Amino acid sequence: MSLKAAILASAAALAAISTAQAADAVVAAEPEPVEYVRVCDAYGTGYFYIPGTETCLRMEGYIRVEERFGHDESEPSDWSSWTRAQVTFSSKSDTEWGTLTGLITLRNEAENASDFDPTLDEGYIDIAGFRFGMQYSWWDDDPSGETDVVASNETNHNSIRYQYEGSVFTAGVSLDELEDEYATKPGEGPNDLGIAAQVSFKAGGFQGYLLGGYDTDTSEGAIRAILYAELGPGQLGLYGVWASGANYYYEESEWTVGAQYEYKVNDKLTLIPGAQYFENVALDADGEGFSGGNAWTGGITVNYKIVENLATRLSLQYHDEEEGDDQVEGFLRFQRDF
Incomplete structure (x- = not known):
């Protein structure tokens, strides 16, 4: 066979093989379009649209580590190591009644590496000024320092509340299930009902809050006032609480007054000195x-x-009680937010 004939024969053979393979080739399916996560900037930073919906979701949280110290802080030891991990999921969407919000906060705490306490810290629905579910009450809103004691017992409850928010004034009322038993007043038990109401204002460099709470089981209540004013290089905070008797919202003393000054030294450092006085700290x-x-x-x-x-x-806090021992207590905290 001549060289030319051999080349033609080889080309014919390759063509036949290619034709046979082409007949058996698998055709790849067209990839389905991918729906990428879209940023939702209608409700602030950090929100994104849940794919396939018009609902916006944000996830945030923190890890907090503390070294606590004080007399019998972790009895019989005078110091304790404590850690908290918390994550919050917040969803928002527009409706004909306004923004519909759903919030879930999960929290887990551990002390001395052995005491674990997983909880649903918050879980509520919010729409048109109404909020239903496990939520923090207005009694949880305290001054920014650590010196003050302006609430008693747990400050989050299963509640139903309504709050009106204006440009200057805000007002609201809540019905709280006081679910935790405490033994300060004889006959007090769990599953009690509390009523709380607050009015507040913000104008210029001033902010003021007037809050009342009534415990229907003990038939006692408390009133609290807090005022903030921009003064000099920082903010002055003044507060006071009065209680008619032992009640879930406040029972530390018959009345108390206190003050703090929040001084922002620079973008990194803030100093908050404070002091508080309590009158009639013993219960009948x-x-x-x-x-x-x-x-x-x-x-x-x-x-x-x-x-x-x-x-x-x-x-760092120093506590002096007329009929008790002086105490120094406090903590060192590190917190990573995300």
Whole structure:
């Protein structure tokens, strides 16, 4: 066979093989279009659309580590290591009644590496000024330092509340299930009902809050007022609480007054000195009122931003009670936000 004939024969053979393979070739399916996550900027930073919906979702949280110290802080030890991990899921969407919000906060705490306490910290639905579910009450809104004691017992409840928010004034009322049993007043039990109401204002460099709470089981209540004013290089905070007798919202003393000054030294460092006085810290035997004894607390809170999303807080407090021992207590905290 000549060279030319051999080349033609080889080409014919290759063509035949290619034709046979082409007949058996698998045709790849067209890829389905991918729906990428879209940023939702209608409700602030961090929200994104849940794919396939018009609902916006944000996930945030923090890890907090504290070294606590004080007399019998973790009895019989005078110090304790404590850690909290928390994550919050917040969903929002527009409706004909306004923004529909759903919020879930999951929290887990561990002390001394053995005491684990997983909880649903918050879980509520919010629409048109109404909020239903496990939520923090207005009694949880305290001054920014660590010196003050302006609430008693747990400050989150299964509640139904309504709040009107205006440009200057805000007002609201809530019905709270006071679900935790406490033994301060004889006969007090769980599953009690509390009623709380608050009015507040913000105008210029001033903010004010007036809050009341009534415990239907003990038939006692408390009133609290807080005022903030921009003064000099920082903000002055003044507060006071009065209680008619032992009640879930406040039962530390018959009345108390206190003050703090939040001084922002620079973008990283903030100093918050404060002091508080308590009058009649002892309860009557029947819990109907308060008897003698007074106390006062003074201290300082130091906040320092180490880097973006990592900060530390130092709390040093001195407590002196007329009929008790003096105490020094506080903590050193590190917190990573995300």
